[in-house]
Amino acid sequence: MSLYNRLVMQSSLIKKYIMALTGIVLVGFVFVHMAGNLQVLLGQEAINAYAHALQNLPAPILWGSRLFLLVCVVAHAVTAYQLIKENRAARPQSNEVEITKRAGWSSLRMGLTGSLMLAFIVFHLLHFTIRTIYPEYNDLKTTVGSPDGSEIHDVYSMILAGFRIDAISVFYVFCMFLLCRHLAHGVSSMFQSLGLRSESWRCKLDFAASAYGWIIFIGFSIIPVLVLAQKYGLVNCLDTCGSSCSVNL
């Protein structure tokens, strides 16, 4: 093998490691974020206290972890783009049908679902973190969940207000489905890139990756689905918190 070919192979191996390692971080973040969000089901006090504690972490920890997450997202996306380009260049004659058979829907659509997730994350940050889409969410304040009785941001009411809007909830559930499909393929390839997926384990790992994708889908989607279901009188399981809630369902 020529030196050039060896270097190309090594560089694409490094890229696969970068994809897998940044993927592990993102998979972990998504799970922790989902578990944290599920505290909405416990009521206003639980989720407000949790969000307040996170927002008030010491600045180096808060901003260090945000920066680390951002670096992982950027590295994951840029490396994916480079790998897709390299794969295309290596198979100039392959036709769509042949690729589809070999790689499957998920694999072919990783670039697409990944790009849409990137767009979702930008929207989501503007919606719930930076709050430029609905600036009035900045005015939602309460003492419920505050550790010292002072006014804090009412994250619970913000989530209710956010998902009361039908189009927003449908959009979130659609994006969670894309995330589910992205994870189902991504988690399985992660094991392969790290050399941890033998042929005998392939089926089990594919199943575990798919199950993980669906757990994430259900765990995130349950919140917008329940908010809408309660809005339309189908269920009555979310805390309506009387006068302490800035938004009523």
Ligand code: HEM
């Ligand atoms: C129904 C689904 C989701 C809900 C209800 C939700 C809720 C929230 C809320 C309330 C915040 C702001 C926390 C605060 O500033 O107090 C937030 C921040 C964030 N969310 Fe989500 N989220 C959802 C799905 C997702 C998904 C699928 C991702 C990633 C793929 C994601 C990534 C983030 C990130 C990166 C932040 C910023 C964290 C920070 O401030 O450092 N979220 N989310």
